Amino acid sequence: MKIVGKSVRKVDGIALATGQPVFTLDAVPPGAAVGKILRSPYAHAEIVRIDTSRAEELPGVLCILHHGNVPRIPYTTAGQGWPEPSPYDSFLFDRKVRFVGDRVAAVAAISEEIADEALRLIEVEYRELPAVLDPAEATAPGAPVIHDEEDARGIHDPEHNVAAAIDIRVGDIVRGFAESDVVVETTCVFPYVQHVPLEPHCVVAYLDEEDRLVIRSATQVPFHVRRIVARALGLPLSRIRVIKPRIGGGFGTKQEIVLEDVAAALALRVRKPVVMKYTRAEEFVAARTRHPMKVRVVLGAKKDGKIHAIEMDVLSNTGAYGTHSLTVLSNVGSKTLPLYNKAPHLWFHGKAVYTNLPVAGAYRGYGATQGYFALEVAVDELAEKLGMDPLELRLKNHIRAGETSPIFEKIGEGRAGKAQVVRSCALEECIREGARRIGWEEKRGKRIREGNWIHGVGMALSMQGSGITDIDMAAATVVMNEDGTFRLLVGATDLGTGSDTILAQIAAEALGVPVEAISVYSSDTDFTPFDTGAYASSTTYVSGGAVLRAAREVRRQILEVAAAILEEPPEELDLEGGHVVSRKSGKRVPLSEVGHRAMYVTDQRHIIATASFVAPESPPPFAAFFAEVAVDTETGVVRGGKFVAAADCGTPINPALAEGQLEGAIVQGIGHTLYEELRFSPRGRVRNPNLFDYRIPTAADVPDVEVVLIPSDEPTGPYGAKSIGEIGINGPAPAIANAIHDAIGVRLYRIPFTPERVLRAIRAKSSA
Amino acid sequence: MMKIYFELNGEPRYVEIKPGEMLLDLLRRLGMRSVKEGCRTGECGACTVLLDGKPIRSCLTFAAKVKGHRITTLEGLGTPEDLHPLQEAFLETGAIQCGFCTPGMILVAHHLLSHNPDPSPEEVRGAITGNLCRCTGYVKIVDAVMLAAERKRKGEWR
Numbered sequence: 001m002k003i004v005g006k007s008v009r010k011v012d013g014i015a016l017a018t019g020q021p022v023f024t025l026d027a028v029p030p031g032a033a034v035g036k037i038l039r040s041p042y043a044h045a046e047i048v049r050i051d052t053s054r055a056e057e058l059p060g061v062l063c064i065l066h067h068g069n070v071p072r073i074p075y076t077t078a079g080q081g082w083p084e085p086s087p088y089d090s091f092l093f094d095r096k097v098r099f100v101g102d103r104v105a106a107v108a109a110i111s112e113e114i115a116d117e118a119l120r121l122i123e124v125e126y127r128e129l130p131a132v133l134d135p136a137e138a139t140a141p142g143a144p145v146i147h148d149e150e151d152a153r154g155i156h157d158p159e160h161n162v163a164a165a166i167d168i169r170v171g172d173i174v175r176g177f178a179e180s181d182v183v184v185e186t187t188c189v190f191p192y193v194q195h196v197p198l199e200p201h202c203v204v205a206y207l208d209e210e211d212r213l214v215i216r217s218a219t220q221v222p223f224h225v226r227r228i229v230a231r232a233l234g235l236p237l238s239r240i241r242v243i244k245p246r247i248g249g250g251f252g253t254k255q256e257i258v259l260e261d262v263a264a265a266l267a268l269r270v271r272k273p274v275v276m277k278y279t280r281a282e283e284f285v286a287a288r289t290r291h292p293m294k295v296r297v298v299l300g301a302k303k304d305g306k307i308h309a310i311e312m313d314v315l316s317n318t319g320a321y322g323t324h325s326l327t328v329l330s331n332v333g334s335k336t337l338p339l340y341n342k343a344p345h346l347w348f349h350g351k352a353v354y355t356n357l358p359v360a361g362a363y364r365g366y367g368a369t370q371g372y373f374a375l376e377v378a379v380d381e382l383a384e385k386l387g388m389d390p391l392e393l394r395l396k397n398h399i400r401a402g403e404t405s406p407i408f409e410k411i412g413e414g415r416a417g418k419a420q421v422v423r424s425c426a427l428e429e430c431i432r433e434g435a436r437r438i439g440w441e442e443k444r445g446k447r448i449r450e451g452n453w454i455h456g457v458g459m460a461l462s463m464q465g466s467g468i469t470d471i472d473m474a475a476a477t478v479v480m481n482e483d484g485t486f487r488l489l490v491g492a493t494d495l496g497t498g499s500d501t502i503l504a505q506i507a508a509e510a511l512g513v514p515v516e517a518i519s520v521y522s523s524d525t526d527f528t529p530f531d532t533g534a535y536a537s538s539t540t541y542v543s544g545g546a547v548l549r550a551a552r553e554v555r556r557q558i559l560e561v562a563a564a565i566l567e568e569p570p571e572e573l574d575l576e577g578g579h580v581v582s583r584k585s586g587k588r589v590p591l592s593e594v595g596h597r598a599m600y601v602t603d604q605r606h607i608i609a610t611a612s613f614v615a616p617e618s619p620p621p622f623a624a625f626f627a628e629v630a631v632d633t634e635t636g637v638v639r640g641g642k643f644v645a646a647a648d649c650g651t652p653i654n655p656a657l658a659e660g661q662l663e664g665a666i667v668q669g670i671g672h673t674l675y676e677e678l679r680f681s682p683r684g685r686v687r688n689p690n691l692f693d694y695r696i697p698t699a700a701d702v703p704d705v706e707v708v709l710i711p712s713d714e715p716t717g718p719y720g721a722k723s724i725g726e727i728g729i730n731g732p733a734p735a736i737a738n739a740i741h742d743a744i745g746v747r748l749y750r751i752p753f754t755p756e757r758v759l760r761a762i763r764a765k766s767s768a
Numbered sequence: 769m770m771k772i773y774f775e776l777n778g779e780p781r782y783v784e785i786k787p788g789e790m791l792l793d794l795l796r797r798l799g800m801r802s803v804k805e806g807c808r809t810g811e812c813g814a815c816t817v818l819l820d821g822k823p824i825r826s827c828l829t830f831a832a833k834v835k836g837h838r839i840t841t842l843e844g845l846g847t848p849e850d851l852h853p854l855q856e857a858f859l860e861t862g863a864i865q866c867g868f869c870t871p872g873m874i875l876v877a878h879h880l881l882s883h884n885p886d887p888s889p890e891e892v893r894g895a896i897t898g899n900l901c902r903c904t905g906y907v908k909i910v911d912a913v914m915l916a917a918e919r920k921r922k923g924e925w926r
Contacts, residue, residue: 016867019802248868496866656862667905
């Protein structure tokens with residue numbers, strides 16, 4: 001292959017490197033009004049009265065929206081496929097507020113200052129209701145009911161605050177544990193953590209010359225935004241156009257409609273462009289978070305280390321609204337349990353419950369991250385109890401190519417799944433290569449001391465998916481220009497990941513041209529074909545599949561025209577270096593000649609093709625993670641020494657971009673493992689909604705991160721590719737937890753591993 | 769309202785500023801869209817510009833303060849037709865993902881290399897530690913700065 005497998009430069013790289021105005025807020029129409037949101041000061045309250053008269057009298061205020069003057073339509077803000085698996089439990093504005101920071105009203109004004117002043121002048125009388133902040137208390141009898149509205153739909157058990165529930169059984173779990181020689185039980189806790197994209201949510205909404213609503217938004221899901229805004233505002237879908245410019249990071253939080261609905265409603269009311277952006281504080285409070293979870297894992301194994309039974313029990317906190325509640329919960333099991341597919345007895349069960357806290361949603365890893373933290377710590381404990389090397393234990397149990405797991409069929413995306421066989425898996429090589437690079441043999445169990453610092457190594461495995469089977473669909477259009485260059489139109493959404501580039505590489509490979517011959521235009525609901533969007537590790541596999549099909553059809557059309565020129569059968573012809581070349585005679589014709597002939601001269605036609613690709617299955621990428629840490633036993637500080645990840649993403653279409661996905665995900669994972677946690681007051685207010693008190697890793701915090709790609713060939717993927725976007729974030733928490741145990745013999749079950757927690761655990765152990 | 773003279777990317781500018789206006793807002797108003805707003809509290813570094821060659825947070829700097837000074841934004845470093853070697857190096861190493869932190873990162877790196885042409889990776893990490901990136905894990909950003917430094921030492925750029 002000439003272009004696939006090469007680290008070509010990003011097609012949008014020059015624009016980004018030179019600071020061109022390519023982000024949403026870089027192109028705000030002149031005279032745009034500023035939209036702002038009034039937020040609830042209470043965790044749970046009823047709005048008794050809302051008086052906007054003083055605010056409306058303020059010169060420069062254009063419009064104020066609240067529950068009293070907008071239609072009441074239930075919807076979900078989760079940008080997922082249709083029909084959405086998330087409950088319809090949100091309204092543009094509601095009579096009730098369910099967390100500190102919930103929407104109360106929105107203002108459009110001629111300036112930001114006036115909009116802020118108007119928010120202060122809106123008088124709201126609240127009747128405070130008892131709030132529940134603890135997910136374990138939320139389901140108790142007598143707990144306040146958070147979603148008591150009658151028109152919500154799809155909530156599993158609203159009276160008990162259960163947004164979603166799951167119960168999956170394989171084999172006989174009771175027998176499984178009875179037959180096991182060794183049983184371990186581990187409970188791990190994942191707190192509230194946030195995506196923290198550098199660019200907060202932002203949007204511009206306006207009416208175009210034809211009175212259609214245009215939404216320019218930093219979104220991962222332009223087509224879902226169009227559909228959901230149409231529903232929320234009661235508009236025909238055809239009246240809405242969504243455009244995604246460059247996005248300053250997403251990680252799942254921009255898979256949510258948090259501003260587009262309000263901005264669109266304001267723009268329709270004031271008939272002027274409206275710009276809205278979250279402040280950093282709003283981003284922490286009112287964007288989305290990862291689902292905080294308590295995951296209990298029970299593992300049963302035979303003496304020889306064969307895992308025989310697995311129970312996984314999940315309590316997920318979805319916050320005030322149920323966005324992604326069922327699907328994230330499902331993924332805790334569906335993305336983890338198949339990894340240890342030899343166990344015949346499985347029980348996966350759990351609940352996602354409402355609390356009066358910020359709203360959880362999609363976040364890179366999507367439940368798998370929480371699941372792997374518990375599962376991989378449990379596997380380490382099992383190895384300890386069996387007296388085995390945790391690496392050998394994992395080698396003995398992990399899934400391999402040609403094998404399957406009943407979980408694939410049992411758990412899908414909010415419904416049953418589909419049976420699949422793993423066709424490509426280089427996990428064993430990943431484990432061996434990662435172990436070699438970290439120095440597993442030399443370092444494990446050695447507890448090397450340097451003053452107060454003690455060194456240890458730990459490992460974890462992970463798999464993810466590549467898109468959602470039978471649901472994720474992408475389409476692509478490849479258009480030939482007469483000069484032999486091409487346009488590639490894709491609904492796929494590049495959120496900084498480089499997907500525009502790898503999709504161009506796939507097309508270029510199929511068409512025998514350099515990447516520079518392909519102009520990519522993506523993510524515009526009026527001008528690009530449909531794509532479900534950038535989530536579920538789907539773009540390379542699903543959108544890439546569509547691009548390859550469309551490019552191959554264009555290739556076929558080119559060869560047909562060239563066959564007439566060269567007077568040879570198309571089967572003898574190849575595309576190479578911008579020419580059609582005959583394998584038989586060696587005769588060549590440049591693509592520009594083919595293009596001109598087709599467009600202007602003989603048997604005219606536009607060489608163009610659109611193709612769709614639906615994920616036929618969801619081939620998992622695999623990774624082995626190894627952490628080396630040093631723990632200061634005096635202060636409890638955990639210092640990352642080295643972090644190695646060896647990953648199998650099939651064919652890396654662009655190795656540098658694939659490595660970048662892995663490196664970024666690992667450091668994001670190190671962030672939640674060591675530093676990050678949203679903290680709350682007893683009344684549910686976020687205590688640290690800023691980057692000083694909610695610390696994400698800086699360049700100085702990052703250990704030596706080493707990633708290695710171990711290719712496999714996925715037969716269902718474009719040029720053998722699988723996904724790489726999410727998997728990296730699953731490794732750090734368990735690998736570092738296990739490394740800390742290797743260093744100091746102490747197990748930590750709650751992230752982040754702050755010095756206080758580590759010290760407390762050390763003291764608890766020494767007093768025990 | 770007051771008017772101030774300052775130099776923006778090598779050009780003298782005489783502009784009206786609003787009372788209390790921050791440099792971030794002035795620069796974006798003047799079309800310097802590479803200057804990004806990530807937090808407005810000086811914590812993320814996306815709004816970094818150079819004041820007389822030294823990195824500052826434009827979100828925490830009053831516009832009035834730049835009177836008589838020299839301001840450089842990323843627009844002043846290189847253009848799509850004439851990339852600065854740091855921009856080249858960021859592109860070459862894959863140091864750009866979403867690109868939102870890139871302007872600030874490149875300017876901070878520019879300052880580092882102007883007084884330390886031979887930094888260790890640790891020194892690069894130290895120099896960019898006030899600039900947050902959530903996409904790359906900083907790995908390839910450090911690679912990019914090291915590559916640009918090497919080329920600078922070879923005399924490929926000044």
